Amino acid sequence: MSSLTPFARLDGDEFSLVLDLRADAAEPVYFGPSLPMAEDLASLCDVLRRGLHASQPDRPAPRSLLPWAGHGHLCAPSIVVQQNGRPLTLRMPLVAISQREGDLCLQHRDDALGLSVQIELRIAHGGLVEFSTQMQNQGTQPIGLISLASLTLPLPSWATHMVRYAGRWSGEMQQQRLALHQGAITSASYGGRPGFGGGNWVRIETAGTGELHGDALAAHLAWSGDHVLSVECNADGDATLTMAARLEPGEIMLAPGDTFCAPRALVAVSAQGIASLRHAFHAHVLGAVVPDTAASTPRKVHLNSWEALAFDQSLDKLCALADRAAALGIERFVLDDGWFAGRRDDTTSLGDWVADPGIFPEGLDPLIDHVRRSGMDFGLWVEPEMVSPDSALYRAHPDWCLYLPDHPRLTQRNQLVLDLTRPEVSGHLFACLDRLLADHAIAYLKWDHNRDLFPLAGKSHAQVVALYALLDRLRAAHPEVEIETCASGGGRVDLEILERCSRFWASDNNDPFERLQINAGWFDFLPMRIAGNHVGPSPNPITGRQVAMDFRAKVAMFGHMGVEADPGGMSAEDRQCLAAHIALYKQWRDVLHAGRLWRLSPADAGVHALLAMHEGRGIALIAQTRQAATYDEPHIRFPGLEDDALYRVALLPPYCEKAKGQLSQARTYAEGTVLSGRALRLAGISLPLQYPETAWLVSIERGADS
Structure with missing residues (x-):
């Protein structure tokens, strides 16, 4: 006979979980908004229990x-x-x-x-x-x-x-x-x-x-x-x-x-x-979850070298790219794949984590010094868990990869997976990364993972545990270094790895139309502060879509903003537009990254609308990705405001030129107008959203007397 209490409850600030224990099992009978502490749990469990039906065990197993x-x-x-x-x-x-x-x-x-x-x-x-x-x-x-x-x-x-x-x-x-x-x-x-x-x-x-x-x-x-x-x-x-x-x-x-x-x-x-x-x-x-630096420090605007240069790297080209980045207001320059010994394409050299002497005859420091003199800090791409069969590491240690004896060693992206469960492998990787971070002023690592694990060789669980141990050891040695988790985009994003990483790469796809949809899923669980979100080139290398800079930049602001394109290939007008949005991001990133995130109505399949609200200040993105079904879209309504407070509502420039002429009250929107939180919640505002590729930024600021 059990000596258990018949019931148990767990109470948070806004919920109660009630368990019925009378059948020697923990059976949740209620999980929802808070119940009174004096609630009669026996009565609650009894009235929620179902009666027997004809096709059940005589003593039904508890749920x-x-x-x-x-x-x-x-x-x-x-x-x-x-x-x-x-x-x-x-x-x-x-x-x-x-x-x-x-x-x-x-x-x-x-x-x-x-x-x-x-x-x-x-x-x-x-x-x-x-x-x-x-x-x-x-x-x-x-x-x-x-x-x-x-x-x-x-x-x-x-x-x-x-x-x-x-x-x-x-x-x-x-x-x-x-x-x-x-x-x-x-x-x-x-x-x-x-x-x-x-x-x-x-x-x-x-x-x-x-x-x-x-x-x-x-x-x-x-x-x-x-x-x-x-x-x-x-x-x-x-x-x-x-x-x-x-x-x-x-x-x-x-x-x-x-x-x-x-x-x-x-x-x-x-x-x-x-x-x-x-x-x-x-x-x-x-x-x-995330490290303290990710939760508290301003999220620096990145420029990643991949879409600009890929493997076509030289010190002169990288320094010139850094100069163009600094001119836009970029705060972190990230050197992506192609910097290490022998890496001229994606068929070789993973595992050989030393700077290529043909690109960097004096090592990485001349580039890092140039980047830092330009007012930016320096980040570096690595893929430590992988090895190329054509690499010095693999030639020296062919048994260090995951493999099955007498089976072919099948590659993906011309790579094999290193067996992190072997202490000598994890020790070697730590030594390589520790040396890079100790010898150079590197503020950030983009930690990539571009291959599925096969064969698992009976080590699927142990490999993940070994990865955590490697990251923990590296972070203990270099706590100031930020790490991004990337797995060909969002292939490995979860709250366990984010305990060790300062941001995640949401997708390799920087097409803003696609990113709005991708980010909508991530933002259901993860805050914009840690979601890498970049302005990509046009036409987009994955979708082929050509998108105006105004739209690309506005979408990229709603996340941890960055640029993955060559400013030298942009028109002067696009560079000016991008620089204006980078400045706007810096002005509003405290709200974007500390505020509560709301999804706005209408929930039209073609309209993506978000509001970040923090301490009486808010910024909203309203973006139309397809031709509207009607000439006038439903009004945009804003939750998350105090009904009786007054707010100044304005459109933040630069404006979408295509839609600017359709504003009904252009001057009013530019100067700002004052409305109550109740009016903004119930009535909303009207914006021209007829055309695809239309995006607006709306500022909402509570009055000092409200």
Whole structure:
């Protein structure tokens, strides 16, 4: 007979989670807005419990946080183990709970097998709930772990739809809204990283949920390797969300006394629409995840050399490019791929991390000194986890890559993957990077990862853990250096790697039409402050689309702004336009990067509208990407303001020349007009958005007396 208390609750500032423990399991019966502390939990759990129907076990299995097979659970089990190649049948009841303020720990145990599973629920910064799950082998025989879910969450009855984030290279984080149905909606990655599909991010909601209304829940698996995500609906209409690291068979063997810690999962819940979830995740990322420099220091405008020069590098060309960058107001010059020994194309030299003497006969310092004299700091591209078969490193150590004996060593992008689990490999990489950072004034590393991991060689999980250790060691030695996580764009972006990185590269695709859509997905979870967002060339090298500088620059302002194009190839008018937007970004980046982010109505498929609001100041981007269905688009309305306060509303120059002549009150918009927060929320403003490639910047500033 269990001595557990019958109920437990976890309360944040704005939510309550109630667990029914009467069936020796942790069964969530309520997860939503805060309940009174005096709430009768027994009555609440009783009125929410369903009666039996004709086709159920006599004692229905509870919808618990740890379902296991063989107990009548109508969903996938949270835990699968084996011994000597045979599956083990578990009985894993809840045996103990402990609770402190903001923390609830649930202990499950199978006495016959000597296995225990602990699930800890902790209120994290921003009002998220962090789920941490670990399994320990307390028996006498080794046990093979096939899977252990980081999160198994029975979903509330209001859950009818999910938004998942699918995609591909150059088209990441595309939002797909699906109605839940009987069966499973599943996504997984198999390349040793989360991949371009974004399947470790998900939102659950009602049919009518919007920006400011409706029930919704968002979840994330903080893991930089392979994952599995599933939303499964059973025949009773119950839906369950499961998130887990995907493990290779035989990869995790637990000897007696060993413990396996699953990656963390984070969950936010809202009864006031999607915006509340966004704000909770943004607050969590800036307050508890990214390094302090990323959360507090101004985000410098970058120029990356890739689209300007690619492999066609020389000291003279790079210095001239740096001069052109400084003239625009650029604050950081980043030397991309092509700087190291023998690297003339993408077929060679990865792993040989010394400056090419043909380009830099005196090393990197002459370029770095030139960049710093120009008023910029210096950043450098590296891809430490990879090796070219045509490299000095591979010729010296062909066994340092991930491979299977007697199998061909298949390449991707002419690369193999270094086995970071080998201490000599990680030690060598640390020595190379440490030497670069110790010998040169390098403020930033663009850490790229351009290849899937295959073969995994039974080391998928261990490779990710070894990567974290390498990054931790490097950051401890050089805490002032900022690191960007890049994996051919957004192929490896999660909150675990962002604990070690100051920003992420959202996509290799700088086409502003595509970036608006890509960024919309990322901004559901991650703040603009850490999202690399650059002005690319026109025509765009990926889409071929030609886009005016005014539109490219306005879109790039809403993120961590940069330039990935050669200013020398721009017209004087484009350079002037770009410089004006860079100056505007510097003027407003405190608001862009510290403010709450709102998505504005209308939610027309062709209109992308965002507002960042901070301490009474706001800046909005309203961008039209296709021809409007009507001559006059619906008014743009602004949430996030104080109803009774007065705000000065103005359009920020430079204006889109194509649409400027259609402004109904050009002088009023230029000088600014004063409206109440209520009027801006309920009525809004009218802007000409008839043409594709039209973008406006709107400033909203609260009056001093408001």
